[in-house]
Amino acid sequence: MRLLLLSNAKREGSAYLEWALTHFSDFFKPAAVSRIVFVPFAGVTAEPDAYVDKVRPVFAQMGIEVDGVHRFSDPVAAVRAAQAVVVGGGSTWKLLRDVRGLRLLRAIRQRALNGMPYAGWSAGANLACPTIMTSNDMPICDPGGFDALGLVPFQINPHYLHGNPPGFKGETREERITEFCAVNRSVWVTGLREGTGLGLVDKQLTLVGDGGDCRIFRYGQEPREIAAGADVQFLMAE
């Protein structure tokens, strides 16, 4: 498998997806990808065409063309023929609902398992997990089941943020993930801070980005911080 799962697209003080450019480039170049099928369904207030227009110039910088999967009369066939699939962020709930509704879950999964590069950020990273249960998103629609692509055996929590803003007394992200672990005791959760991501090439999993350490959770264990470049291979054990 070839996966690139990023926490976020936007970053303070830089252009949309700018921080991710070198990671995309390192990921797509060895696979000689010149054209991607983009899945825009996490967009809710942005129409699919508008979302494609937003990412097109980003990938154009790498000489990669972008086709929105929604423009194909047969989206399953488009995925089957794709050089790579890229899934943008937004609402994980709407993304899963629409991907499931178009019967793309199985198509994407089969291609990815057979080596087609899959990249996603935020909701698109969540989609690669067994379920979307560690999403931060507001459940704006019923996705028809929580199961997702299951390309990795662990869960990702994108936009991981440690602690609460001053004065806010709601549960922290860590408390929420600890609750997830209490109910789902045999699953690792990776808290991906903004500006970080996970890359998988063949079976080698690597933490990428300069946004800080990845915070890792599992039931009955103290959370630990893992630095970029450290060994995260244990996350891949089923």
Place this chain on the structure above:
Amino acid sequence: MRLLLLSNAKREGSAYLEWALTHFSDFFKPAAVSRIVFVPFAGVTAEPDAYVDKVRPVFAQMGIEVDGVHRFSDPVAAVRAAQAVVVGGGSTWKLLRDVRGLRLLRAIRQRALNGMPYAGWSAGANLACPTIMTSNDMPICDPGGFDALGLVPFQINPHYLHGNPPGFKGETREERITEFCAVNRSVWVTGLREGTGLGLVDKQLTLVGDGGDCRIFRYGQEPREIAAGADVQFLMAE
């Protein structure tokens, strides 16, 4: 109906539920409530008994005794016989899963529609809405459907927070609620800031608390701020 739906329990610089005491007292006294059935299932890392132990001294200050619904051999019968039902916060997902699993949804709904006082905070306020779709909580388990008690026709977003902490570039709460409204176009959403709540006595809906204005959303309308004491009756129109 008699409902008291509060945003939160904890507040900076005061004891657990302290800010809500006068609101509980105003709510339960006219109904001569001396004993409540408490629903602790939103607790995940806290065991049900421990959760009851935590709220007991709060209600003791009003001379009200607390029975955990989980301690009854027949929880449905306990709800049918209750003077009032109070639902604590935590994970809205686990709350709905367990309330549904014990067949309490219908029992609580019927009693509340017939005038039994229902109070809840955070997840317990969300549960009174048509669905739990405007929860902030991480989906740690599948609740077997998103539909909830439907005691009010609008949605509540508890712990409403305007804007993002500095440097955080994920979607704001307002953006998430706007997405909900885009997918659910005929539903009002009330963003309840911490230290606020909604009270319903007979058919009169009132914003309570001193935590600030309530921010109200609906598809195609500019969000508006409603102050405590202002008329929010339009939210009750189906």
